[in-house]
Amino acid sequence: MGTEERKAREKERRRKQIIDAAEKIIFSKGLEQSTMDGIAEEAELSKGTLYLYFKNKTELYLAITERGSSMLNARFSKVFTSAHDHTGIELIRLIGETYLTFVRENPNYFKAFMYYESLSDVKELEKSEFAQSCEENRREALNFIIRALQIGMQDGTVDDSYDPKELAVVIWSSTRGITTVSHMKGVGHHFEVLDDMEIPVDALFENFLKLVGTGIATEEARKSR
Amino acid sequence: MGTEERKAREKERRRKQIIDAAEKIIFSKGLEQSTMDGIAEEAELSKGTLYLYFKNKTELYLAITERGSSMLNARFSKVFTSAHDHTGIELIRLIGETYLTFVRENPNYFKAFMYYESLSDVKELEKSEFAQSCEENRREALNFIIRALQIGMQDGTVDDSYDPKELAVVIWSSTRGITTVSHMKGVGHHFEVLDDMEIPVDALFENFLKLVGTGIATEEARKSR
DNA sequence: CAAACAAATGACTGATAGTCAGAAAGTGAC
DNA sequence: GTCACTTTCTGACTATCAGTCATTTGTTTG
Numbered sequence: 460m461g462t463e464e465r466k467a468r469e470k471e472r473r474r475k476q477i478i479d480a481a482e483k484i485i486f487s488k489g490l491e492q493s494t495m496d497g498i499a500e501e502a503e504l505s506k507g508t509l510y511l512y513f514k515n516k517t518e519l520y521l522a523i524t525e526r527g528s529s530m531l532n533a534r535f536s537k538v539f540t541s542a543h544d545h546t547g548i549e550l551i552r553l554i555g556e557t558y559l560t561f562v563r564e565n566p567n568y569f570k571a572f573m574y575y576e577s578l579s580d581v582k583e584l585e586k587s588e589f590a591q592s593c594e595e596n597r598r599e600a601l602n603f604i605i606r607a608l609q610i611g612m613q614d615g616t617v618d619d620s621y622d623p624k625e626l627a628v629v630i631w632s633s634t635r636g637i638t639t640v641s642h643m644k645g646v647g648h649h650f651e652v653l654d655d656m657e658i659p660v661d662a663l664f665e666n667f668l669k670l671v672g673t674g675i676a677t678e679e680a681r682k683s684r
Numbered sequence: 685m686g687t688e689e690r691k692a693r694e695k696e697r698r699r700k701q702i703i704d705a706a707e708k709i710i711f712s713k714g715l716e717q718s719t720m721d722g723i724a725e726e727a728e729l730s731k732g733t734l735y736l737y738f739k740n741k742t743e744l745y746l747a748i749t750e751r752g753s754s755m756l757n758a759r760f761s762k763v764f765t766s767a768h769d770h771t772g773i774e775l776i777r778l779i780g781e782t783y784l785t786f787v788r789e790n791p792n793y794f795k796a797f798m799y800y801e802s803l804s805d806v807k808e809l810e811k812s813e814f815a816q817s818c819e820e821n822r823r824e825a826l827n828f829i830i831r832a833l834q835i836g837m838q839d840g841t842v843d844d845s846y847d848p849k850e851l852a853v854v855i856w857s858s859t860r861g862i863t864t865v866s867h868m869k870g871v872g873h874h875f876e877v878l879d880d881m882e883i884p885v886d887a888l889f890e891n892f893l894k895l896v897g898t899g900i901a902t903e904e905a906r907k908s909r
Numbered sequence: 910c911a912a913a914c915a916a917a918t919g920a921c922t923g924a925t926a927g928t929c930a931g932a933a934a935g936t937g938a939c
Numbered sequence: 940g941t942c943a944c945t946t947t948c949t950g951a952c953t954a955t956c957a958g959t960c961a962t963t964t965g966t967t968t969g
Contacts, residue, residue, distance in 0.1 A: 462936085466946090473947095489804065489805065494924085494925060494926085495925075495926065495927080496925075496926095504948080504949090505948065505949045505950060506926090506927085506949085506950075507927095507928080507929085507948065507949055507950065508947080508948055508949075510926095510927065510928080511947075511948075515926075515927075516926070516927090570802070570804065573798070573801070573802045574802055576798070576864070576868060576874060577795070577798045577799055577802055579714065579795065579871045579872070579873075579874075580714065581871075581872040581873045584873045584874075585873055590873070594873075594874075594875075594876055594877070597875070597877060598877050598880075601877055618898075621891065621894075622887075622891075624881050624883065625883055625887055625888065625891045626891055626895070628865070628877075628878065628881070628883055628888055628891075629862070629888060629891045629892045629895055630895075631865075632858075632861040632862045632864070632865040632888070632892075633857075633858030633859075633861045633862060633892065633895075634858075634861065635861040635864065635865070636857040636858045636859065636860040636861025636862070636864065637854070637857045637858060637861070639801070639857070639860065639861065639864075640853070640856075640857040640860070643801060646804045646806075647804070647806040648804075648806045648809045648810055648815070648819075649801060649804075649809075649819075650819075650822070651819055652819070652822060652823050652826055652853075653853065655823075656849050656853070658849065658850055658853055662847075662850055663850065663853055663854060663857070666846065666847075666850045666851055666853075666854045667854045667857075667858065669846075669899075670851070670854055670855075670858075670895075670896065670899040670900060671895065671899060672899075673843075673898065673899040673900075674894075674895040674896060674897075674898040674899030674900075675895060675898075691915090698916095719955085719956060719957085720956075720957060720958080721956075721957095729917075729918090730917065730918045730919060731918085731919075731957090731958085732917065732918055732919065732958090732959080732960085733916080733917055733918075735957095735958065735959080736916075736917075740957075740958075741957070741958090
């Protein structure tokens, strides 16, 4: 009998329903301004039920974060599956573009990422399945970059004097910095400097790609531009 | 009569006294776990008094953030005043090192920076003198980088095909990414990947510098390494 | 010294995260 | 169909804490 299965499925559906409601509320008002009562109402459930599915408010927000991070990874994955004839350095560029596009299209998920990274109650996080999954996604994302770099070192478009793992982390981190800034610019007040200087996000990203591109290119690749 | 002056001075002292207490409490327990009552007790004042000096809890934390950002800028400033015989690219390296060292020595201030950047209630921030000052500091920090780049373009250590302003923002942002990651590694749970891969923060930073160094170097500078 | 002003207090209020005893719904055996 | 049992859900309740404000305490000045 598939009762067990069905139960599990229904539990999943409830979970999704709650996350959906939470997203709707939190994405529109921000985490602080959102109440569990409000989310419960949106989900057409009582507050108590929310706590049957999520340990607390943070955990619920982490579920949203996890959803975002999985969406992002799915896009990274697509870069590899849908584009076979690219050089390593092109793949790196594509990954960067994918990231930036994601942040532009989903500023709220990125905000969730930022919140997640600002948490530091280690014990809380260690226990959370969602946080675990976020870490797993991060690991996977890094592997995409490592793969791209290795491809580049094979096809001669990436300087192989770097350790691919170390370089991957560097690229990942610095890209994260760029996306953070471009996110903040969208969100207002922050980084008025960019407006003062009249620097559009695109120019920022292009310069970053030029910098990274030049920085990791092989001698030959640099010359042939 | 210097009564007015003395009053102003005393007001400043109270302010400082409150920020000191807030720092002590918040740095030890984290923002969420800290209460205004607790801070008031530490400051040997009543809660009401806190609100005479700071509009709300966030504003008080912003004051701490501002303090941190000023400390950081003071260090940047020192790079320029205490080291005259450096090339542009060396200055860039020194600024990066200064930043990273600051984050290592003051993870709590950096955490405050991260919190600040996660805020997005624009109206709140626009009104805050502390947020304004943080933005001013950011502007100043960027100017240090721009100056270093211009020096480098003059002395031939930095590729002058970049726009110095744009490049400065790129360097600032990506460095921010690196420091964020190195901060997170210190704080635990986050970025276990780094441990798995056995990548120390120093290696990360060295690679980043190599990347940026190569990326912005002039043809000649690259050859002469 | 007393009136006027300024600074500080802490009891109070409102909001809300999180709990829990009990209601409602579902399940399955007879 | 109904009864005993399990699972899911509910919403009133509690504890906590940010922020307020009427009152008190301290200071200045004519």
